[in-house]
Amino acid sequence: xxxxxxxxxxxxxxxxxxxxxxxxxxxxxxxxxxxxxxxxxxxxxxxxxxxxxxxxxxxxxxxxxxxxxxxxxxxxxxxxxxxxxxxxxxxxxxxxxxxxxxxxxxxxxxxxxxxxxxxxxxxxxxxxxxxxxxxxxxxxxxxxxxxxxxxxxxxxxxxxxxxxxxxxxxxxxxxxxxxxxxxxxxxxxxxxxxxxxxxxxxxxxxxxxxxxxxxxxxxxxxxxxxxxxxxxxxxxxxxxxxxxxxxxxxxxxxxxxxxxxxxxxxxxxxxxxxxxxxxxxxxxxxxxxxxxxxxxxxxxxxxxxxxxxxxxxxxxxxxxxxxxxxxxxxxxxxxxxxxxxxxxxxxxxxxxxxxxxxxxxxxxxxxxxxxxxxxxxxxxxxxxxxxxxxxxxxxxxxxxxxxxxxxxxxxxxxxxxxxxxxxxxxxxxxxxxxxxxxxxxxxxxxxxxxxxxxxxxxxxxxxxxxxxxxxxxxxxxxxxxxxxxxxxxxxxxxxxxx
Numbered sequence: 001x002x003x004x005x006x007x008x009x010x011x012x013x014x015x016x017x018x019x020x021x022x023x024x025x026x027x028x029x030x031x032x033x034x035x036x037x038x039x040x041x042x043x044x045x046x047x048x049x050x051x052x053x054x055x056x057x058x059x060x061x062x063x064x065x066x067x068x069x070x071x072x073x074x075x076x077x078x079x080x081x082x083x084x085x086x087x088x089x090x091x092x093x094x095x096x097x098x099x100x101x102x103x104x105x106x107x108x109x110x111x112x113x114x115x116x117x118x119x120x121x122x123x124x125x126x127x128x129x130x131x132x133x134x135x136x137x138x139x140x141x142x143x144x145x146x147x148x149x150x151x152x153x154x155x156x157x158x159x160x161x162x163x164x165x166x167x168x169x170x171x172x173x174x175x176x177x178x179x180x181x182x183x184x185x186x187x188x189x190x191x192x193x194x195x196x197x198x199x200x201x202x203x204x205x206x207x208x209x210x211x212x213x214x215x216x217x218x219x220x221x222x223x224x225x226x227x228x229x230x231x232x233x234x235x236x237x238x239x240x241x242x243x244x245x246x247x248x249x250x251x252x253x254x255x256x257x258x259x260x261x262x263x264x265x266x267x268x269x270x271x272x273x274x275x276x277x278x279x280x281x282x283x284x285x286x287x288x289x290x291x292x293x294x295x296x297x298x299x300x301x302x303x304x305x306x307x308x309x310x311x312x313x314x315x316x317x318x319x320x321x322x323x324x325x326x327x328x329x330x331x332x333x334x335x336x337x338x339x340x341x342x343x344x345x346x347x348x349x350x351x352x353x354x355x356x357x358x359x360x361x362x363x364x365x366x367x368x369x370x371x372x373x374x375x376x377x378x379x380x381x382x383x384x385x386x387x388x389x390x391x392x393x394x395x396x397x398x399x400x401x402x403x404x405x406x407x408x409x410x411x412x413x414x415x416x417x418x419x420x421x422x423x424x425x426x427x428x429x430x431x432x433x434x435x436x437x438x439x440x441x442x443x444x445x446x447x448x449x450x451x452x453x454x455x456x457x458x459x460x461x462x463x464x465x466x467x468x469x470x471x472x473x474x475x476x477x478x479x480x481x482x483x484x485x486x487x488x489x490x491x492x493x494x495x496x497x498x
Contacts, residue, residue, distance in 0.1 A: 035308060036345075036350045037310045039314070040060055040061025040062060040312065040313070041328070042264075042265060042314055042315065042316040043063070043064050046062075046064065046089035046093075049333060050318055051093060053318060053329055053339075054097070057328075057343050058094065058346050058347070059097075060096070060346075061098045061142075063099075066101045066102065066133070067105045068106060068129055069116055070082065072107060073107065075109055087140075099141050100144075100186070100264065101133065101137075101145065102148050102189070102264070103144060104147055104148045115157055117155055117156060118157045119157065119161070123167045123171035124171050127176075128175065130146075130176055132179070134179035135179035138180040138183075141180075143184035143185070143186050143262075144184070144185055145186040145214055147168065148188055149189060149191045150165050151191050160197050162199075162200025162203070162206075163200070163204040165201060166209075169187065170209050172185065173209040173210065184211040185209070185211050186212050186264070187212070188214055189265055190213075190216060191239075192215075192217065193217065193240075193245045195248045195250070198213060198252070199251050207255060207257055212260045212311070213259065215261060215263050216263070216266070219240045220275070220286075222242075222268060223268070223287065223288050226243065226300040227299060227355070228442065229442050230441075242300060242303070243356070245261055245263065249307070249309060261307075261309055263304070264312070266313055266314065267315055268296050269286055269325050270287050270289065270290045271285075271286050271325050274286060287325065293326075294338040294340070297341045298351075299356070301345050306356055315342065328342060358388060358389050361387070361445045362385035362386055362415075363386045363387070364383065364394075364438050364448045365385075366382075366383050366450060371451060372450070372451050372452075374455055375424065375453070376425065376454065377425050378422045378424055379424035380420050380421070381396065381417070381418070381419045381421050381434075382416070384416045385417075385446075387440040389411075389441045389442055390410075390411025390412060390413060391413070392440060393405055393407040394415055396417065396419070397435040397437070398433065400435075403421060424452075425454075429454050429456060430453065431452070431454075432454065
């Protein structure tokens, strides 16, 4: 959930003008001691308190929203107060701070609609406005983000519409570059890691019209660690998973695009309330404890440090406000534990050494039958699977065909599957492949297989099955009876000759 963009723009206009002067910033931005994404924060109005907290954090980046209707309320008439406020804020920020402006919304004079979230009637109108910003603020803005969560109907009426959005990119990119060649153009931060939308943008001809892809991982009611994820039916991580930015990157590479990913929003809410939105409304907590939030922040930057193509990662927001409780600072000015975690990351870099998620399937142990077994009749099967994140399912297959699934919704660390497989006596005689697949809670899969040899049952009804531990005994008994019959036939032949 985002704050009112109208309110953000107004705060930027007035707060920086109305507050007393803030001491001029000095000193260079602290460089992390370990490679990783450069850290930053999202701010509202750029108040004195926010600037003070940014100084303490020594983060590298600041992101703020720019609402087009507020800056150009009528065609060609610009809000001078906003520009004055921005110039002052830029002077007050710590030296070397890089600024991202996220340009959103459309004025009614452009669309003929009162819906601020309606896409521009003309992509060229939007491009001209952003280019005007880039020209006026050249050298004082590092990057322009083209819209915000344009894949979500709440912010882009009629979304998802990657084709129309690609047109906005195609118009804005050359216009911004002409006004400020050094400015970066960011594909607007997507709801979650919406790689399907990115695929649509590429299909619509958006390649080459952005310098980085923006993603947002501050999804509603997210209480999972950055290390946790789920896979969808296509075996890709679902977009709401923190680590699904890797799926976005995979889409980019599949389209021959080696550009970076910028995580322009990341956070977890600190609340004990019950989730009130989305598919999980009323079924799970809305947030985590302040201590968990601090841990998750460190884990998030730890994961990003392993993927150098994620160049920038900004927390949303710096300060809690009007129901948004995912900030590093509470509304009363007190700092949450995550504030210290952020400061530690900026000063010392990634200090964690643990695995960022589990990407290998469960360990499978086939207790029976033995590999290369020869059997006839039913076949006893006993298999276990073990995973630190919990086991979701064990699947048995013969020659690729399903035999049975074993599963527990509680995701036990070890799951067992026990079966006397009656169908084993009905498959064709000869060798077959018996496969065991195990899935963990995150749908990682592992597989092992053995060979089984189905033979016809003996006339005496004995079973050739090492699984019963009696294959040798059954074979020996068969040879013993055959020998007795052979001796009897020889005795009869002798008797006839005499």
